[in-house]
Amino acid sequence: MKKLLILFLILPVFGRMQLPADQKALTLADFSSISHKIVYESFRNGSYDLYITSADASWRRQLTDTKNMHEMYPKVSPDGKLIAFSVDTGEGRARRRDLYLMKIDGSGRKLLSRDSREHCWSPDGRYIAFVKSESARRFSGESWATKGLFFYDMQSGQVTEHANKKLEHLYNLCWSPDGKYITATVLGGMGFRHTDIAIEAWGTKYFQLGIVGCRPEFSPDGKKIGWGQSDRDFRIAKIDFSRRPPVSQKDIVGIIQVTKGYEVYHLDWSPDGRYIAFSCGPDGEQAVGGMAPGWNICILELSTGRWLNITWDGNHNKEPDWVPLN
């Protein structure tokens, strides 16, 4: 943690920041050396589609182009060859959200599981963990309105349920790099009010992480975790599963904060652990499927705390996910 010089910045105006006097402003050129690309969702022409971009925004390509379907929440496989993603179809209470898979170039689209969402990959790429929509009566866009924890086996194509059948109201799954745990935020489930937990991937136990907020994500080496303390700030901390809780309050550091009226949402660590990508914009409905006009994808340099937009069109750009391999 000491190697990281984390600056706690107050960002008075979206897209601007107060930098120490000896730091120059960040430019896109500073990201040109990042070889990893980013996949994200964007709403254009009446529906969400997936896009892939270079970190310096010099190159971008549309991966899906469907009408009356919303492709969202992309998660790239550890080998960088596949994307698991959500597809919403239908409208209003008849809407549904299914889990799909395709190649990194957008071809070979395949349905994996109906009424399934909030997915993540196992570190070896064999499994995709996901949760299922809870209500059979009507669609709920609420992230937490889920039931169970399930695994799609990439080798057999079979879906199996987690050993603990009492898991409920989980969202934002993230598999630890050592393969042992899956973290999630839970609301109103398993006796919790609202907290973040780690679940044994192949056991039945779960426990609290010791953090407050939503959507924890592991650093690539599994030694740190980052999350949204609120809609306006991100935190990171060391994580050590040999202790309970695995996050100590003294290790928690703020890395970004925006002023009221603006929000930041769902960070993702770059494969080299030097950057985080996230989405940001004015107060909106930024959860999956929600409309967030004015939102863009941003990259933050962890060593300096400097950050910059890499999209500017404000087309509800959200859920960035780094491509692990070039």
Added chain:
Amino acid sequence: MLNRQTAVVAALLLLFTMCSKENGKTVREIRTKSGIEMVFIPGGEFMMGGDRPGETPVHRVGVDSFYIDKYEVTQQMYRMLDLSNPSHFKGEKKPVEQVAWMNAAIYCNERSIEEGLDPCYDENSWSCNYSASGYRLPSEAEWEYAARAGSQGKYFFGDVKNIKNYAVFSQNTPGGTDNVGTKKPNAWGLYDMYGNVAEWCNDFYSTVYYSRSSDFNPKGPREGSARVTRGGSWNDPEAVIYSGSRGFDESFNDACILKDTIGFRCVRRADK
């Protein structure tokens, strides 16, 4: 899902289970097709507000007759409609909590659909059609009129020393919410109007609205960032548990800021 025609007929055949005359008003209890107990509240006038900032000026308000749930919406009622239950304190007879205003409105719509009634809420704009036959959240005026049940003082039960008999609040909470209906009702037979969970109203919150509101069926400001909550909760002190006490909350639909102190009850139009 009920056949719509059957449901409409059934809804018209609400079972009348009890009538009583309280404070000069004839209230009666009904049981809806879904089996939910409601109370018919006859229209009338009352003095709305209190003496604290945001509760003034005390002003005369009239409301039309309406039906209101006898109890706060329970987790059992949520389960009956196969809706995800976000509550922290689980229990079939406990009130649903950690429910965003938007999800309370969705519950109202689903309950309407279940009974063959016209949903009140447009789920895109979240505007409320007060003329629709279905369920909705009470206006702030309706809530306070129902809570007062004809009383004019600070409390519907008279002396504050009796508050523990009428409200689940910070001094007698079991460590969270309690089953609905464990305390005494008000004069119109409504339970937990004080305490247990604070209850969403349909109105946006404004501290200055009382000085400019309509004197008949006021519906709150046209827009705002927070919605009104009323009645106080299991976690609130005695000081905020009274008929005119106003609360507000911004958790319209944000899961990160939901509170286990906020629930709701429904109302529906009573045809003249």
